[in-house]
Amino acid sequence: MGSLLSALAVDNPVLAAPMAGGPTTPALVVAAARASGLGFLAGGYKTADTLAEQIAEVRRHGVAFGVNLFAPNPLPVDPEVFRRYAAAIAPEGRAHGLDVREVGIVEDDDHWSDKIDLLLSVPVPVVSFTFAVPDQAVIAALRAAGTLVVQTVTSAAEARLAADAGVDALAVQASAAGGHSGTLTPEWIPAPVPLAELLGRIREAVSLPLVAAGGLATPAAVAEALRAGAEAVMVGTVLLRADEAGTSLPHRAALADPQRRGTVVTRAFTGRPARALANRFTDRYSHLAPSGYPALHHLTRPMRQAAAAVGDPEPISLWAGTGYRQATAEPAAVILRRLASHT
Template sequence: MGVTLPLLAAPMAGGGSTPELVTAAAEAGGLGFIPAGYKTPAAFAEQIARVRTAGVPFGVNLFAPNPVPVDPGDYRRYAASLRPEADRYGVDVTGIAVTEDDDHWQDKIDLLLSDPVPLAGFTFGVPEAHIVKALRGAGTVVAQTVTSAEEARLAADAGVDVLVVQAYTAGGHSGTLTPERIPPATPLTQLLGEIAAAVRLPLIAAGGLATPESVAVAVATGAVAACVGTVLLRSDESGASQPHRDALADPARGQTLVTRAFTGRPARALPNVFTDRHSATAPAGYPALHHLTSPIRKAAVAAGDPELINLWAGTGHLHATAEPAAQIMTRLAQAL
């Protein structure tokens, strides 16, 4: 693929990853991903086209269907509990019906088969074997995010080429295939060893990597490359909102937690008023809770309010810096 730096910029759906960030990662010698999550097929195609014009290697990442249907009663109770936050911005969440969509799954797969990309990664679920075979037949390398040896075996059985091994320290959504359970706190180096013993596939290390030393340790443990995300969210090319950027740099926000409060799937974030009030009562239910809380989060971003938005962050978030992404990538690889 023309990659000379064993470092990847993680796909950060919801705005964090941009075509400019993907291009910057490639220009540093690495590779970035265009996330398809939450985008229409047309918007996804447009971003692929923008990166293609730069003539750099790149990947894409899709949310593979693995729904967590929400209990209707739990959903109604949770919606009612959000009234104070919704009322603050004039949002009516009690009228939002349960939405159980698949993020335009088939349309996005059709797009990748008609206009193949160098690398396609999948998160949340493992694509069916015939889809993996079709993508590989089109010349696309297929990657799968896994969080355990069992998941790695399932991905290998489906025929993928490479595994992204995501530790519990990762920011944003966990790629776990069993989102009803919080993934165990297995250190990344231990997880790499367990998965290497289970399958014979190249491994990419991910989760909380934010310093040259942590990247070097991951690669020395057996990964062919490392994947970083949160550490790029304050970069010049990031699409993260200003309140999100500011929160990442706030030394008073030194801790992270795993919460279902925003989307109904476990995700690592900085604590704020929203997580304090709702983490304990949020039911499992993806994508229903994502659609339910989305209007509140969008209104809070527009108001510059960090207390009601999903401040996704890995455990190394305080190392995120405001500078060009290529400089960050180059520095992170200096100990390799």
């Protein structure tokens, strides 16, 4: 067993990735622990109070777990460009009774300070960060509180920055991953480097334990990532249809739809590069979407929520990695144990 799994006190090297926006639930995190692994609550888009409630719910089960936060890495949007994009997507909003042109520019930090205060006052076993490397003082304070700190990286250069900041381990995310890229430079879409090659580059750059992520949806793919130098892997897309996931019904149906044309990396929904199933929205607006996070996320969110409520998948961010066809409707523990069967 690798040093990282020993530190986490888990036996299964297949961990459940945090999936913000609904798919990750306390039940999914508990199921990962019951499969001798570890799950991460998704702190993104939640208030500190809501996150505290989910932490308390998982704690009642007496299992190890982690929490993921979006670290602030603002990508301000030009107001004129924002208004032009809002006008372009307005027909999609009108179809659901909304005028997205009335949405103002919101440049918030996702309740960052409140959530850090929470995790320092009531420490959890593991905290991971995505989008940016936090200040060294934040990392040091969490480690002093007994928390193991993991940083998401997408390149060797990012890995060196994270190592210099004092983190304990790295989540190495390849471009095949579903949902948002963890890139520290969201102005550019990360190059499509295969996961095994990315792991090799990062292993040469730093000596920290590595957790592999991105496109891992079969036992063979998991085993390959572990052979390539990862001590554990993290899977998300393959759990989107799990019994315990909070994935919306239209998102679940789209993942299972054999007519879907695969995935694309798009800024259309949030202004940050993210991989999703291709749909009408990505077809029409990906080439128009500017950089601008979180402003575009707040612009499109009411429309996405309204569409999900009535089962319309076409204006929804159908986040999915390249292995989405392997997502199955069964208990999460069954999925996680199967993925670990070749390790």
